[in-house]
Amino acid sequence: LVLMIQYLFGLWQSKKLYDEIGSNYHNVATTQVVTEAQTEESALEETEVPTETTTEVKHYSVMEGAANLLSINPEVIGYLSIPDTEVDYPVMQHPNDVEGDEYYLHHDLQGNRSQNGSIFLDSRCSFDAVGADGTLAVPNSDNLIVYGHDMRDRSMFGSLRDYRSVDGYYEAHPLIFLNSNYETYVFKIYAYFIADAEDTTDTRFDYWNRINFDDETAFYDYVNEVKRRTLRNTSVDVKYGDQLLTLSTCNGAFSTARLVICARMVRAGEDPHAGTTGSTPNTNIKWPSVYYYGNENTYDPNAPFVPYGP
Template sequence: MKQMKRKLLSGMMLIVLLFSGWKILTILTENQHNQRILADVQKVYQKQAQQTRSVTSTKPAFVELKKINPDIKGWISIPDTAIDYPILQSSDNDFYLKHNYQKEIARAGSVFKDFRNQSESEFNTILYGHNMKDGSMFADLQNYLDEDFFNKHPTFDYETETKSYQVEVFAAYETTTDFYYIETDFSQPQAYSNYLTTIKQQSKFKTNVTVTDQDQIITLSTCDTGFDYEKGRFVIQGKLIEK
Protein backbone atom coordinates (compact mmCIF):
# COMPACT_ATOMS: atom_id res chain seq x y z
CA MET A 1 0.00 0.00 0.00
CA LYS A 2 2.79 2.44 0.94
CA GLN A 3 4.64 1.65 -2.27
CA MET A 4 1.48 2.34 -4.27
CA LYS A 5 1.05 5.70 -2.51
CA ARG A 6 4.67 6.62 -3.24
CA LYS A 7 4.20 5.77 -6.92
CA LEU A 8 0.99 7.78 -7.05
CA LEU A 9 2.69 10.75 -5.37
CA SER A 10 5.67 10.50 -7.72
CA GLY A 11 3.33 10.38 -10.70
CA MET A 12 1.45 13.45 -9.52
CA MET A 13 4.71 15.35 -8.96
CA LEU A 14 5.87 14.43 -12.45
CA ILE A 15 2.62 15.71 -13.95
CA VAL A 16 2.98 18.99 -12.04
CA LEU A 17 6.59 19.39 -13.19
CA LEU A 18 5.71 18.64 -16.81
CA PHE A 19 2.80 21.09 -16.73
CA SER A 20 4.96 23.79 -15.11
CA GLY A 21 7.68 23.26 -17.70
CA TRP A 22 5.15 23.45 -20.53
CA LYS A 23 3.68 26.65 -19.07
CA ILE A 24 7.08 28.31 -18.74
CA LEU A 25 8.05 27.29 -22.28
CA THR A 26 4.76 28.67 -23.62
CA ILE A 27 5.33 32.02 -21.91
CA LEU A 28 8.94 32.26 -23.12
CA THR A 29 7.93 31.39 -26.68
CA GLU A 30 5.15 33.98 -26.65
CA ASN A 31 7.49 36.65 -25.25
CA GLN A 32 10.06 35.93 -27.96
CA HIS A 33 7.38 36.13 -30.66
CA ASN A 34 6.15 39.41 -29.23
CA GLN A 35 9.67 40.86 -29.25
CA ARG A 36 10.18 39.79 -32.88
CA ILE A 37 7.00 41.36 -34.21
CA LEU A 38 7.59 44.55 -32.21
CA ALA A 39 11.06 44.80 -33.75
CA ASP A 40 9.42 44.45 -37.17
CA VAL A 41 6.97 47.30 -36.65
CA GLN A 42 9.70 49.49 -35.12
CA LYS A 43 11.71 49.08 -38.34
CA VAL A 44 8.72 50.19 -40.41
CA TYR A 45 8.21 53.24 -38.20
CA GLN A 46 11.88 54.23 -38.07
CA LYS A 47 12.33 53.84 -41.84
CA GLN A 48 9.47 56.21 -42.62
CA ALA A 49 9.72 58.60 -39.67
CA GLN A 50 12.21 61.00 -41.29
CA GLN A 51 10.27 61.53 -44.51
CA THR A 52 8.70 64.92 -45.09
CA ARG A 53 4.99 65.54 -45.46
CA SER A 54 2.54 68.39 -45.85
CA VAL A 55 1.27 70.01 -42.65
CA THR A 56 -2.21 68.46 -42.80
CA SER A 57 -1.53 65.04 -44.29
CA THR A 58 -0.91 61.76 -42.52
CA LYS A 59 2.78 61.14 -41.84
CA PRO A 60 4.49 58.62 -44.15
CA ALA A 61 5.24 56.35 -41.19
CA PHE A 62 1.56 56.07 -40.35
CA VAL A 63 0.56 55.48 -43.96
CA GLU A 64 2.72 52.35 -43.81
CA LEU A 65 1.70 51.40 -40.27
CA LYS A 66 -1.99 51.59 -41.15
CA LYS A 67 -1.42 49.10 -43.93
CA ILE A 68 -0.45 46.68 -41.16
CA ASN A 69 -3.38 47.63 -38.92
CA PRO A 70 -5.75 50.60 -39.33
CA ASP A 71 -6.13 50.67 -35.53
CA ILE A 72 -2.60 52.10 -35.14
CA LYS A 73 -3.22 55.68 -34.00
CA GLY A 74 0.14 56.87 -32.73
CA TRP A 75 3.61 56.11 -31.40
CA ILE A 76 5.29 56.59 -28.03
CA SER A 77 9.03 56.62 -27.27
CA ILE A 78 10.66 57.18 -23.87
CA PRO A 79 14.48 57.51 -23.76
CA ASP A 80 16.50 54.85 -21.90
CA THR A 81 13.54 52.49 -21.67
CA ALA A 82 12.10 49.68 -23.78
CA ILE A 83 9.08 51.88 -24.51
CA ASP A 84 9.12 52.46 -28.27
CA TYR A 85 5.74 51.21 -29.42
CA PRO A 86 2.78 51.77 -31.72
CA ILE A 87 -0.38 52.96 -30.02
CA LEU A 88 -3.55 51.04 -30.83
CA GLN A 89 -7.18 51.98 -30.35
CA SER A 90 -10.40 49.99 -30.70
CA SER A 91 -14.04 50.61 -29.88
CA ASP A 92 -13.46 49.49 -26.28
CA ASN A 93 -10.63 49.20 -23.75
CA ASP A 94 -10.64 45.41 -23.71
CA PHE A 95 -9.47 44.22 -27.13
CA TYR A 96 -5.88 45.49 -27.11
CA LEU A 97 -5.50 44.56 -23.47
CA LYS A 98 -5.21 41.00 -24.78
CA HIS A 99 -4.10 41.39 -28.42
CA ASN A 100 -0.93 42.60 -30.13
CA TYR A 101 -0.86 45.01 -33.05
CA GLN A 102 -1.32 42.10 -35.45
CA LYS A 103 -4.57 41.29 -33.62
CA GLU A 104 -3.14 38.04 -32.29
CA ILE A 105 -4.07 36.99 -28.76
CA ALA A 106 -1.12 37.96 -26.55
CA ARG A 107 -0.54 38.16 -22.80
CA ALA A 108 1.42 41.39 -23.27
CA GLY A 109 -1.39 43.03 -25.22
CA SER A 110 -0.53 46.41 -26.73
CA VAL A 111 -0.06 50.00 -25.67
CA PHE A 112 -3.49 51.42 -26.44
CA LYS A 113 -5.43 54.66 -26.30
CA ASP A 114 -8.64 55.00 -24.31
CA PHE A 115 -11.61 54.47 -26.64
CA ARG A 116 -13.14 57.72 -25.35
CA ASN A 117 -10.30 59.76 -26.86
CA GLN A 118 -11.75 60.56 -30.28
CA SER A 119 -10.22 63.97 -30.95
CA GLU A 120 -6.73 65.44 -30.83
CA SER A 121 -8.21 68.53 -29.20
CA GLU A 122 -9.17 66.68 -26.01
CA PHE A 123 -7.57 67.82 -22.78
CA ASN A 124 -6.55 64.40 -21.47
CA THR A 125 -5.30 61.63 -23.77
CA ILE A 126 -4.98 58.33 -21.88
CA LEU A 127 -2.69 55.44 -22.80
CA TYR A 128 -2.64 52.03 -21.12
CA GLY A 129 -0.08 49.23 -21.16
CA HIS A 130 0.64 46.08 -19.17
CA ASN A 131 3.43 46.01 -16.59
CA MET A 132 5.10 42.90 -18.03
CA LYS A 133 7.65 40.89 -16.06
CA ASP A 134 9.90 40.64 -19.13
CA GLY A 135 10.21 44.45 -19.13
CA SER A 136 8.02 45.04 -22.18
CA MET A 137 5.02 47.31 -22.69
CA PHE A 138 4.74 49.84 -19.83
CA ALA A 139 6.94 48.00 -17.30
CA ASP A 140 9.66 50.66 -17.55
CA LEU A 141 7.29 53.43 -16.49
CA GLN A 142 8.19 52.53 -12.93
CA ASN A 143 11.70 53.83 -13.57
CA TYR A 144 10.08 57.18 -12.81
CA LEU A 145 9.75 56.10 -9.18
CA ASP A 146 13.49 56.75 -8.97
CA GLU A 147 14.09 60.47 -8.42
CA ASP A 148 17.34 60.46 -10.38
CA PHE A 149 15.66 58.88 -13.41
CA PHE A 150 12.70 61.25 -13.05
CA ASN A 151 14.98 64.30 -13.10
CA LYS A 152 17.15 63.06 -15.98
CA HIS A 153 14.19 62.14 -18.20
CA PRO A 154 11.92 65.18 -18.10
CA THR A 155 10.55 64.63 -21.62
CA PHE A 156 9.53 61.92 -24.06
CA ASP A 157 8.02 61.76 -27.56
CA TYR A 158 4.43 61.15 -28.54
CA GLU A 159 3.15 61.13 -32.12
CA THR A 160 -0.24 60.94 -33.73
CA GLU A 161 -1.03 60.42 -37.40
CA THR A 162 -0.62 64.12 -38.15
CA LYS A 163 1.19 65.72 -35.19
CA SER A 164 4.38 65.32 -33.17
CA TYR A 165 4.66 66.27 -29.51
CA GLN A 166 7.32 66.59 -26.89
CA VAL A 167 5.82 65.60 -23.55
CA GLU A 168 7.00 67.44 -20.43
CA VAL A 169 6.52 65.14 -17.44
CA PHE A 170 4.98 66.88 -14.44
CA ALA A 171 3.55 64.02 -12.36
CA ALA A 172 4.48 60.45 -11.41
CA TYR A 173 2.63 58.60 -8.69
CA GLU A 174 1.28 55.32 -7.36
CA THR A 175 -2.43 55.12 -6.76
CA THR A 176 -5.42 52.78 -7.06
CA THR A 177 -8.42 52.63 -9.32
CA ASP A 178 -10.35 54.36 -6.53
CA PHE A 179 -8.71 57.60 -7.71
CA TYR A 180 -10.28 58.58 -11.03
CA TYR A 181 -7.24 59.91 -12.85
CA ILE A 182 -8.62 58.72 -16.21
CA GLU A 183 -11.17 61.54 -16.46
CA THR A 184 -11.92 62.77 -19.99
CA ASP A 185 -15.12 64.77 -19.45
CA PHE A 186 -14.30 68.35 -18.50
CA SER A 187 -17.49 69.96 -19.74
CA GLN A 188 -18.30 71.52 -16.37
CA PRO A 189 -16.73 74.90 -15.50
CA GLN A 190 -13.55 74.59 -13.45
CA ALA A 191 -13.55 70.80 -13.82
CA TYR A 192 -10.25 70.66 -15.70
CA SER A 193 -8.54 73.19 -13.42
CA ASN A 194 -9.60 71.21 -10.37
CA TYR A 195 -8.40 67.99 -11.97
CA LEU A 196 -4.96 69.47 -12.73
CA THR A 197 -4.61 70.72 -9.17
CA THR A 198 -5.46 67.28 -7.82
CA ILE A 199 -3.06 65.29 -10.00
CA LYS A 200 -0.17 67.68 -9.34
CA GLN A 201 -0.66 67.05 -5.64
CA GLN A 202 -0.45 63.29 -6.25
CA SER A 203 3.04 63.42 -7.78
CA LYS A 204 5.89 61.84 -5.87
CA PHE A 205 8.29 64.50 -7.16
CA LYS A 206 7.84 68.17 -7.98
CA THR A 207 8.79 69.84 -11.27
CA ASN A 208 8.94 73.34 -12.70
CA VAL A 209 6.53 72.43 -15.50
CA THR A 210 3.64 74.90 -15.66
CA VAL A 211 0.32 73.35 -16.64
CA THR A 212 -2.81 75.48 -17.07
CA ASP A 213 -6.39 74.80 -18.09
CA GLN A 214 -5.40 75.81 -21.63
CA ASP A 215 -2.90 72.96 -21.96
CA GLN A 216 -3.42 69.42 -23.17
CA ILE A 217 -1.92 66.53 -21.23
CA ILE A 218 -1.26 62.83 -21.71
CA THR A 219 -1.73 60.14 -19.06
CA LEU A 220 0.21 56.84 -19.09
CA SER A 221 -1.20 54.10 -16.88
CA THR A 222 0.01 50.63 -15.90
CA CYS A 223 -0.67 48.12 -13.14
CA ASP A 224 1.29 48.36 -9.88
CA THR A 225 0.76 45.14 -7.92
CA GLY A 226 3.51 46.10 -5.48
CA PHE A 227 1.44 49.09 -4.37
CA ASP A 228 -1.89 47.26 -4.30
CA TYR A 229 -2.23 43.77 -5.75
CA GLU A 230 -5.86 44.19 -6.81
CA LYS A 231 -6.20 47.86 -7.71
CA GLY A 232 -2.69 49.33 -7.82
CA ARG A 233 -1.74 51.66 -10.67
CA PHE A 234 1.36 53.64 -11.59
CA VAL A 235 0.71 56.84 -13.49
CA ILE A 236 2.85 59.26 -15.49
CA GLN A 237 1.34 62.52 -16.71
CA GLY A 238 2.84 65.12 -18.99
CA LYS A 239 2.07 68.33 -20.84
CA LEU A 240 1.85 68.15 -24.64
CA ILE A 241 4.09 70.56 -26.54
CA GLU A 242 3.55 70.42 -30.28
CA LYS A 243 6.79 70.31 -32.26
Protein backbone atom coordinates in the same frame (compact mmCIF):
# COMPACT_ATOMS: atom_id res chain seq x y z
CA LEU B 1 7.53 23.63 -17.87
CA VAL B 2 5.29 23.81 -20.93
CA LEU B 3 3.56 26.93 -19.59
CA MET B 4 6.92 28.55 -18.88
CA ILE B 5 8.17 27.80 -22.38
CA GLN B 6 4.95 29.20 -23.86
CA TYR B 7 5.29 32.35 -21.75
CA LEU B 8 8.92 32.95 -22.73
CA PHE B 9 8.19 32.21 -26.38
CA GLY B 10 5.33 34.70 -26.30
CA LEU B 11 7.65 37.38 -24.90
CA TRP B 12 10.22 36.63 -27.59
CA GLN B 13 7.60 36.81 -30.35
CA SER B 14 6.29 40.13 -29.08
CA LYS B 15 9.76 41.65 -28.77
CA LYS B 16 10.71 40.51 -32.27
CA LEU B 17 7.49 41.94 -33.74
CA TYR B 18 7.80 45.35 -32.11
CA ASP B 19 11.55 45.65 -32.67
CA GLU B 20 10.97 45.25 -36.41
CA ILE B 21 7.99 47.61 -36.41
CA GLY B 22 9.87 50.25 -34.40
CA SER B 23 12.94 50.06 -36.59
CA ASN B 24 10.90 50.47 -39.76
CA TYR B 25 8.79 53.29 -38.30
CA HIS B 26 11.74 55.34 -37.08
CA ASN B 27 13.73 54.87 -40.28
CA VAL B 28 10.85 56.22 -42.34
CA ALA B 29 10.09 59.00 -39.83
CA THR B 30 13.71 60.22 -39.84
CA THR B 31 13.81 60.33 -43.64
CA GLN B 32 10.48 62.12 -43.76
CA VAL B 33 11.55 64.79 -41.24
CA VAL B 34 14.70 65.58 -43.25
CA THR B 35 12.75 65.73 -46.51
CA GLU B 36 10.07 67.99 -45.04
CA ALA B 37 12.70 70.35 -43.60
CA GLN B 38 14.40 70.63 -46.98
CA THR B 39 11.07 71.21 -48.73
CA GLU B 40 10.08 73.92 -46.25
CA GLU B 41 13.44 75.66 -46.68
CA SER B 42 13.06 75.69 -50.49
CA ALA B 43 9.52 76.97 -50.21
CA LEU B 44 10.63 79.84 -47.98
CA GLU B 45 13.32 80.82 -50.47
CA GLU B 46 10.91 80.81 -53.39
CA THR B 47 7.84 82.33 -51.76
CA GLU B 48 7.31 86.02 -51.13
CA VAL B 49 6.06 87.07 -47.71
CA PRO B 50 2.32 87.75 -47.99
CA THR B 51 1.05 91.22 -47.08
CA GLU B 52 -2.10 89.83 -45.47
CA THR B 53 -2.70 86.76 -43.34
CA THR B 54 -5.75 84.57 -43.60
CA THR B 55 -7.05 81.89 -41.27
CA GLU B 56 -7.28 78.55 -43.03
CA VAL B 57 -8.64 75.21 -41.89
CA LYS B 58 -5.78 72.81 -41.36
CA HIS B 59 -5.62 69.79 -43.66
CA TYR B 60 -3.82 66.65 -42.52
CA SER B 61 -1.89 64.05 -44.51
CA VAL B 62 -1.00 60.58 -43.27
CA MET B 63 2.72 60.25 -42.50
CA GLU B 64 4.54 57.50 -44.36
CA GLY B 65 5.48 55.59 -41.22
CA ALA B 66 1.87 55.69 -40.05
CA ALA B 67 0.66 54.51 -43.47
CA ASN B 68 2.84 51.41 -43.12
CA LEU B 69 1.30 50.65 -39.72
CA LEU B 70 -2.24 51.33 -40.95
CA SER B 71 -1.70 48.77 -43.71
CA ILE B 72 -1.19 46.19 -40.95
CA ASN B 73 -4.07 47.33 -38.75
CA PRO B 74 -6.42 50.29 -39.39
CA GLU B 75 -6.89 50.69 -35.62
CA VAL B 76 -3.42 52.21 -35.24
CA ILE B 77 -3.89 55.82 -34.10
CA GLY B 78 -0.30 56.82 -33.38
CA TYR B 79 3.13 55.97 -32.05
CA LEU B 80 4.48 56.56 -28.54
CA SER B 81 8.08 56.57 -27.35
CA ILE B 82 10.17 57.74 -24.40
CA PRO B 83 13.78 58.23 -25.55
CA ASP B 84 16.39 55.83 -24.14
CA THR B 85 13.77 53.55 -22.60
CA GLU B 86 11.95 50.38 -23.64
CA VAL B 87 8.78 52.40 -24.35
CA ASP B 88 8.60 52.49 -28.15
CA TYR B 89 5.31 51.22 -29.58
CA PRO B 90 2.40 51.85 -31.90
CA VAL B 91 -0.72 53.07 -30.11
CA MET B 92 -3.96 51.26 -30.84
CA GLN B 93 -7.60 52.20 -30.29
CA HIS B 94 -10.51 49.78 -30.45
CA PRO B 95 -13.98 51.31 -30.79
CA ASN B 96 -16.60 50.62 -28.12
CA ASP B 97 -14.26 48.86 -25.71
CA VAL B 98 -15.77 47.29 -22.61
CA GLU B 99 -14.17 48.67 -19.43
CA GLY B 100 -12.01 45.99 -17.82
CA ASP B 101 -11.98 43.82 -20.94
CA GLU B 102 -10.43 46.16 -23.48
CA TYR B 103 -9.50 44.43 -26.72
CA TYR B 104 -5.84 45.47 -26.78
CA LEU B 105 -5.21 44.26 -23.26
CA HIS B 106 -4.91 40.83 -24.88
CA HIS B 107 -4.15 41.44 -28.58
CA ASP B 108 -1.09 42.65 -30.45
CA LEU B 109 -0.82 44.99 -33.43
CA GLN B 110 -1.68 42.15 -35.81
CA GLY B 111 -4.81 41.21 -33.88
CA ASN B 112 -3.30 38.02 -32.46
CA ARG B 113 -3.92 36.96 -28.86
CA SER B 114 -0.97 38.15 -26.80
CA GLN B 115 -0.14 38.14 -23.09
CA ASN B 116 1.70 41.43 -23.64
CA GLY B 117 -1.27 43.08 -25.29
CA SER B 118 -0.62 46.48 -26.88
CA ILE B 119 -0.32 50.10 -25.91
CA PHE B 120 -3.76 51.58 -26.49
CA LEU B 121 -5.72 54.81 -26.19
CA ASP B 122 -8.94 54.91 -24.18
CA SER B 123 -11.78 54.31 -26.65
CA ARG B 124 -13.56 57.44 -25.38
CA CYS B 125 -10.66 59.70 -26.38
CA SER B 126 -10.28 61.51 -29.69
CA PHE B 127 -6.77 62.08 -31.06
CA ASP B 128 -6.34 63.63 -34.50
CA ALA B 129 -9.46 61.93 -35.81
CA VAL B 130 -9.34 63.15 -39.40
CA GLY B 131 -12.35 62.91 -41.70
CA ALA B 132 -12.55 62.14 -45.39
CA ASP B 133 -11.97 65.82 -46.25
CA GLY B 134 -8.62 65.83 -44.46
CA THR B 135 -9.73 68.03 -41.56
CA LEU B 136 -10.38 67.13 -37.93
CA ALA B 137 -13.76 65.45 -37.60
CA VAL B 138 -13.94 66.21 -33.86
CA PRO B 139 -11.68 68.19 -31.51
CA ASN B 140 -8.99 66.29 -29.62
CA SER B 141 -9.82 65.24 -26.08
CA ASP B 142 -8.41 67.47 -23.36
CA ASN B 143 -6.68 64.51 -21.72
CA LEU B 144 -5.41 61.56 -23.79
CA ILE B 145 -5.33 58.44 -21.60
CA VAL B 146 -3.06 55.61 -22.77
CA TYR B 147 -2.84 52.17 -21.17
CA GLY B 148 -0.29 49.36 -21.24
CA HIS B 149 0.73 46.29 -19.23
CA ASP B 150 3.48 46.39 -16.61
CA MET B 151 5.41 43.43 -18.02
CA ARG B 152 8.11 41.76 -15.93
CA ASP B 153 10.55 41.81 -18.84
CA ARG B 154 10.08 45.61 -18.95
CA SER B 155 8.26 45.53 -22.28
CA MET B 156 5.13 47.60 -22.91
CA PHE B 157 4.89 49.95 -19.88
CA GLY B 158 7.08 47.75 -17.66
CA SER B 159 9.94 50.26 -17.52
CA LEU B 160 7.66 53.04 -16.24
CA ARG B 161 8.13 51.59 -12.75
CA ASP B 162 11.60 53.15 -12.78
CA TYR B 163 10.05 56.61 -12.36
CA ARG B 164 9.05 55.48 -8.89
CA SER B 165 12.02 53.32 -7.94
CA VAL B 166 15.16 54.72 -9.59
CA ASP B 167 16.81 57.95 -8.41
CA GLY B 168 17.31 60.46 -11.21
CA TYR B 169 15.11 58.56 -13.66
CA TYR B 170 12.68 61.43 -14.11
CA GLU B 171 15.41 63.95 -14.93
CA ALA B 172 16.90 61.52 -17.45
CA HIS B 173 13.54 60.76 -19.12
CA PRO B 174 11.17 63.73 -18.75
CA LEU B 175 9.82 63.77 -22.32
CA ILE B 176 7.24 61.64 -24.08
CA PHE B 177 6.93 61.64 -27.86
CA LEU B 178 3.42 60.89 -29.08
CA ASN B 179 2.80 60.98 -32.81
CA SER B 180 -0.64 60.76 -34.33
CA ASN B 181 -0.93 59.30 -37.81
CA TYR B 182 -0.56 62.86 -39.11
CA GLU B 183 1.58 64.95 -36.75
CA THR B 184 4.44 64.69 -34.25
CA TYR B 185 3.99 65.97 -30.69
CA VAL B 186 6.21 66.28 -27.61
CA PHE B 187 4.94 66.17 -24.04
CA LYS B 188 6.79 66.83 -20.79
CA ILE B 189 6.01 64.99 -17.56
CA TYR B 190 4.80 67.27 -14.77
CA ALA B 191 3.82 64.65 -12.15
CA TYR B 192 3.34 60.94 -11.48
CA PHE B 193 1.47 59.13 -8.73
CA ILE B 194 0.06 55.85 -7.42
CA ALA B 195 -3.72 55.34 -7.56
CA ASP B 196 -6.04 52.58 -6.40
CA ALA B 197 -8.14 51.27 -9.28
CA GLU B 198 -10.81 49.98 -6.90
CA ASP B 199 -10.84 52.72 -4.29
CA THR B 200 -14.30 53.34 -2.81
CA THR B 201 -13.13 55.57 0.05
CA ASP B 202 -12.69 59.33 0.32
CA THR B 203 -9.32 59.03 -1.44
CA ARG B 204 -10.89 57.72 -4.65
CA PHE B 205 -9.52 59.43 -7.75
CA ASP B 206 -10.98 58.18 -11.03
CA TYR B 207 -8.34 59.83 -13.21
CA TRP B 208 -9.35 57.51 -16.07
CA ASN B 209 -12.65 59.38 -16.36
CA ARG B 210 -11.09 62.85 -16.62
CA ILE B 211 -11.00 63.04 -20.41
CA ASN B 212 -12.63 66.40 -21.08
CA PHE B 213 -13.06 69.33 -18.72
CA ASP B 214 -16.20 71.44 -18.64
CA ASP B 215 -14.35 74.61 -17.70
CA GLU B 216 -11.20 76.11 -16.18
CA THR B 217 -12.28 75.18 -12.65
CA ALA B 218 -12.67 71.50 -13.56
CA PHE B 219 -9.26 71.52 -15.27
CA TYR B 220 -7.43 72.96 -12.28
CA ASP B 221 -9.33 70.70 -9.85
CA TYR B 222 -7.89 67.75 -11.78
CA VAL B 223 -4.27 68.86 -12.20
CA ASN B 224 -4.08 70.04 -8.58
CA GLU B 225 -5.36 66.70 -7.34
CA VAL B 226 -2.58 65.12 -9.40
CA LYS B 227 -0.10 67.49 -7.77
CA ARG B 228 -1.23 66.52 -4.26
CA ARG B 229 -0.56 62.88 -5.09
CA THR B 230 2.66 63.19 -7.11
CA LEU B 231 5.69 61.27 -5.89
CA ARG B 232 8.00 64.06 -7.01
CA ASN B 233 7.51 67.79 -7.26
CA THR B 234 8.66 69.22 -10.60
CA SER B 235 8.92 72.79 -11.83
CA VAL B 236 6.86 72.11 -14.97
CA ASP B 237 3.94 74.52 -15.02
CA VAL B 238 0.48 73.54 -16.23
CA LYS B 239 -2.04 76.02 -17.64
CA TYR B 240 -5.67 75.78 -18.65
CA GLY B 241 -5.77 74.92 -22.33
CA ASP B 242 -2.69 72.69 -22.24
CA GLN B 243 -3.14 69.37 -24.03
CA LEU B 244 -2.69 66.63 -21.39
CA LEU B 245 -1.40 63.08 -21.76
CA THR B 246 -1.77 60.34 -19.14
CA LEU B 247 -0.01 56.96 -19.16
CA SER B 248 -1.54 54.29 -16.91
CA THR B 249 -0.19 50.89 -15.92
CA CYS B 250 -0.26 48.44 -13.01
CA ASN B 251 2.24 48.73 -10.16
CA GLY B 252 3.43 46.55 -7.30
CA ALA B 253 2.76 49.08 -4.53
CA PHE B 254 -0.37 47.02 -3.70
CA SER B 255 -2.59 44.59 -5.58
CA THR B 256 -4.89 47.18 -7.17
CA ALA B 257 -2.23 49.87 -7.64
CA ARG B 258 -1.85 51.89 -10.81
CA LEU B 259 1.19 53.98 -11.70
CA VAL B 260 0.00 57.10 -13.50
CA ILE B 261 2.38 59.32 -15.50
CA CYS B 262 1.00 62.80 -16.24
CA ALA B 263 2.37 65.05 -18.97
CA ARG B 264 1.35 68.13 -20.92
CA MET B 265 2.20 69.14 -24.47
CA VAL B 266 5.28 71.31 -25.00
CA ARG B 267 4.06 74.73 -26.06
CA ALA B 268 5.15 76.46 -29.26
CA GLY B 269 8.58 78.03 -28.80
CA GLU B 270 9.06 76.49 -25.36
CA ASP B 271 12.26 74.74 -24.25
CA PRO B 272 11.10 71.09 -23.88
CA HIS B 273 13.31 70.59 -20.81
CA ALA B 274 12.29 73.79 -19.00
CA GLY B 275 11.15 72.85 -15.50
CA THR B 276 12.26 69.23 -15.70
CA THR B 277 15.47 69.58 -13.71
CA GLY B 278 15.86 69.86 -9.95
CA SER B 279 12.75 67.86 -9.02
CA THR B 280 12.37 66.93 -5.34
CA PRO B 281 10.58 64.14 -3.47
CA ASN B 282 7.07 65.08 -2.37
CA THR B 283 7.15 64.97 1.43
CA ASN B 284 3.36 65.20 1.74
CA ILE B 285 1.96 62.62 -0.68
CA LYS B 286 -1.77 61.98 -0.73
CA TRP B 287 -1.92 58.19 -1.00
CA PRO B 288 -4.99 56.00 -1.55
CA SER B 289 -6.52 54.65 1.67
CA VAL B 290 -5.35 51.09 0.97
CA TYR B 291 -1.72 52.24 1.13
CA TYR B 292 -2.15 53.18 4.76
CA TYR B 293 -3.07 49.64 5.78
CA GLY B 294 0.64 48.86 5.89
CA ASN B 295 2.13 52.34 6.09
CA GLU B 296 1.81 55.29 8.43
CA ASN B 297 -0.60 57.99 7.27
CA THR B 298 1.53 61.13 7.23
CA TYR B 299 -0.55 63.14 4.77
CA ASP B 300 -1.47 66.59 6.08
CA PRO B 301 -4.30 68.16 4.05
CA ASN B 302 -3.58 71.52 5.71
CA ALA B 303 0.11 71.63 4.79
CA PRO B 304 1.27 74.50 2.53
CA PHE B 305 0.39 73.79 -1.09
CA VAL B 306 1.14 75.87 -4.19
CA PRO B 307 -1.54 75.04 -6.77
CA TYR B 308 -1.42 75.28 -10.53
CA GLY B 309 -3.46 78.10 -11.97
CA PRO B 310 -4.32 81.66 -11.03
